[in-house]
Amino acid sequence: MSLPIFLIGARGCGKTTVGEALSQALGYAFTDTDHHLQLSTQRSVTEIVETEGWEGFRARETESLKAVTAPRTVIATGGGMILAEENCRFMQEHGQVIWLSASPEVLAERLESEPEAAQRPTLTGRPIADEMSDVLRERAHLYQAAAHHQVNAMQPPQCVVEEILLSLSLARAS
Numbered sequence: 001m002s003l004p005i006f007l008i009g010a011r012g013c014g015k016t017t018v019g020e021a022l023s024q025a026l027g028y029a030f031t032d033t034d035h036h037l038q039l040s041t042q043r044s045v046t047e048i049v050e051t052e053g054w055e056g057f058r059a060r061e062t063e064s065l066k067a068v069t070a071p072r073t074v075i076a077t078g079g080g081m082i083l084a085e086e087n088c089r090f091m092q093e094h095g096q097v098i099w100l101s102a103s104p105e106v107l108a109e110r111l112e113s114e115p116e117a118a119q120r121p122t123l124t125g126r127p128i129a130d131e132m133s134d135v136l137r138e139r140a141h142l143y144q145a146a147a148h149h150q151v152n153a154m155q156p157p158q159c160v161v162e163e164i165l166l167s168l169s170l171a172r173a174s
């Protein structure tokens with residue numbers, strides 16, 4: 001199988017961390033839509049949002065998704081990639097879509113210990129634990145609908161990788 005693999009899920013679920021490890025396990029390239037955006041614009045997510053608003057960032061995110069999609073590539077997407085129907089359709093049509101699922105409590109704990117403010121400007125203006133509850137309430141059904149497979153992201157990264165590999169090989173066998 002050489003189709004791209006798209007990792008989706010909320011901020012802090014491990015798309016970037018697990019994506020790198022998964023790409024090594026498969027001998028695939030690794031790319032991250034936010035990193036691509038930062039490199040191509042020479043600006044951080046926070047800077048883009050400050051100058052162009054979330055609307056501007058979301059339009060650029062869609063372009064970034066299309067630009068990085070290639071065979072034998074693991075693609076870590078930004079947490080809001082599923083907000084546009086167009087992005088969901090594109091990922092479903094071009095590859096395998098994996099949702100890294102985690103509770104708001106686990107996500108908030110990870111984000112509090114490593115906020116990476118330049119990558120993650122606030123989405124709601126609320127404290128991080130409340131924000132992650134709000135975000136999951138709004139988006140869980142979108143992650144679910146977009147994904148071919150859901151995996152438990154509340155385990156060590158290498159175990160998440162194993163679970164993804166298992167889902168993909170089961171999908172191949174069926």
Ligand SMILES: Nc1ncnc2c1ncn2[C@@H]1O[C@H](COP(=O)(O)OP(=O)(O)O)[C@@H](O)[C@H]1O
Pocket residue numbers: 009010011012013014015016017018076110111114153154155156157160
């Ligand atoms: N499976 C995991 N277990 C524990 N910590 C994790 C795990 N995955 C990611 N992290 C940590 O959570 C934070 C966010 O991870 P990251 O990969 O940037 O998530 P995302 O790209 O989904 O926002 C980082 O500090 C990372 O080290």
Ligand SMILES: O=C(O)C1=C[C@@H](OP(=O)(O)O)[C@@H](O)[C@H](O)C1
Pocket residue numbers: 009010011012015016034045077078079080081119120121123
């Ligand atoms: O959830 C979101 O809307 C966002 C998540 C971020 O990516 P990560 O999920 O990699 O943190 C980044 O794309 C941007 O701050 C918006």
Ligand SMILES: [Mg+2]
Pocket residue numbers: 015016032034076077078
């Ligand atoms: Mg990321």
